[in-house]
Amino acid sequence: MKLKPHSIRFKFFSAISLVALMFIGILLLLNLFFYQDYFMMTRKSSLCDAFDTVCGSYDGDMDDIVTLLDSYESRSAIRLAVAMDDGTVLTSSFLHDRGDHAAPDFEFGMNEQQFRSIAVLASVMQNEDWSSLAEHQYRFANISLRDNDQYLCLIGSLDKDEGRYLIAYMPFAFIEQNSSLNLVFLLIAGGCALLICLGIAFFFSREFTRPLVSMAALADRMSELDFSTQYTGKGRRESDEVEQLGQSLNRLSAYLEQAIGELKESNDQLAQEVREKERIDNMRREFIVNVSHELKTPIALIQGYAEGLTAGVADDPEDRKFYCDTIADEAGHMNRLVMQLLSLSKLELGAExxxxxxxxxxxxxxxxxxxxxxxxxxxxxxxxxxxxxxxxxxxxxxxxxxxxxxxxxxxxxxxxxxxxxxxxxxxxxxxxxxxxxxxxxxxxxxxxxxxxxxxxxxxxxxxxxxxxxxxxxxxxxxxxxxxxxxxxxxxxxxxxxxxxxxxxxxxxx
The missing domain is CATH 3.30.565.10 (Histidine kinase-like ATPase, C-terminal domain)
Structure with missing residues (x-):
């Protein structure tokens, strides 16, 4: 299907494509400007859920807490640790496999993840004042290490009497990486969605405008007084306005064809009547001319011979007889003509x-x-x-x-x-x-x-x-x-x- 710049198909296709493009653009803008804040909010909510879960399960037994911290980190990628108000780390989800709950001293056997976790805990213990937190209260903090590695931390009071606090944290790199991956995926999905929308727009612009194009062609033929074409439609419901418009055009075409046919028939009949009237008028004029011509000669002869008799030109009896016989013959000829005309008129009028x-x-x-x-x-x-x-x-x-x-x-x-x-x-x-x-x-x-x-x-x-x-x-x-x-x-x-x-x-x- 060829799309012309000013055709209704092009406008329909452009409108759908523009809506799809705007929608995808809005999604990209929302993701670009608001997704990170939204994701940060959800991560803080996840830290709060972790704190509430640990607080709800804590009954003073540290052995149960170790198992809970380990299972929670494996499920949510949130690192958890329990520390005293003097900075002593009682247990953590990344050191529980060592078999003790001693303070996290640096050892050569630590991997980088454990080392960074110890650095985060050290930074929290050095820079944060925990004493102001009431029972089961928490607050958030952003921790930056020397290599600009940042972490989102939650520090909450686990047991105020024992001076035990829960520290839950996750790296900002994970948050940013997730945001970048989400943006890339959204771009890919948006491109695919745009292509799909263009295909759908192409299909629907053709399908929905095809009846209109067909009706436009039908109207053009009607303007040329060609009523042989009818709108067939595609079996749409009677409530479909496009289908109703097509059927209305069919009825209009039928009415126009009938009216124009009747008008042509009337015009033909009128033209025939005019021609017949002209023929009758011509016959009447020709009849008058012919009758005048037929009567002119005998009248002239009768008049001439009668004047000759009056003037005494024919003195001889034979001449007078010739004059009288000629007058009688011409009068008889005129009488026969008149009688034939009368008989013909009576026959043509149906009066005979x-x-x-x-x-x-x-x-x-x-x-x-x-x-x-x-x-x-x-x-x-x-x-x-x-x-x-x-x-x-x-x-x-x-x-x-x-x-x-x-x-x-x-x-x-x-x-x-x-x-x-x-x-x-x-x-x-x-x-x-x-x-x-x-x-x-x-x-x-x-x-x-x-x-x-x-x-x-x-x-x-x-x-x-x-x-x-x-x-x-x-x-x-x-x-x-x-x-x-x-x-x-x-x-x-x-x-x-x-x-x-x-x-x-x-x-x-």
């Missing part, structure tokens, strides 16, 4: 009433061919409707408009001497009526556009062909009204327009 009845398709197709026979003969076209012997149940008026539109377009766009074929096929619950006309067909990208209002593949031939440009739009509106379908497709030799007639619901009494 439908009347279902049984219809013989062959008879309807034959009537349509008869109505357009003059147009077909003028272009020498052949029309075949032999494959239409099917009965359907639908609205005859609307179906007749579809058939007449298809047949009129076929006659209009079929080359002279060409052929037109009308057929019908039953397929499940639908009947498909198809009108085929020979020709070149249409480009594939224009096939979906021909159902739009006033769309023409060749605008230059519009007036010439006599179409209004809304016939196929009317067919599509009729298909929606009858819950059917319509379409066109290029086939070998020409193009075919089809219309699916669904079975109407049966008539109810």
């Amino acid at each position: 009433q439908t009347f279902y009845e049984e219809i013989d398709l062959h008879e309807m197709c034959r009537d349509a061919v008869q109505k357009t026979a003059v147009l077909c003969e003028s272009k020498n076209l052949s029309v075949d409707c032999a494959d239409t012997h099917i009965t359907v149940r639908t609205d005859s008026g609307l179906l007749e408009q579809v058939l007449m539109n298809y047949l009129s377009n076929a006659i209009r766009y079929t080359a002279e001497g060409g052929s037109i074929v009308i057929s019908a096929v039953r397929n499940g619950g639908r009947t498909r009526l198809t009108v085929f006309n020979a020709g070149e067909g249409l480009p594939e990208d224009e096939l979906p556009k021909i159902w739009e209002k006033f769309y023409r593949t060749d605008r230059a031939r519009t007036r010439e062909a006599g179409g209004t440009g809304i016939g196929l739009s009317l067919v599509r509106a009729i298909a929606d009204t009858l819950h059917g379908d319509c379409g066109a497709e290029n086939v070998p030799g020409g193009i075919a327009f089809w219309f699916d007639i669904p079975d109407a619901p049966p008539q109810t009494e």
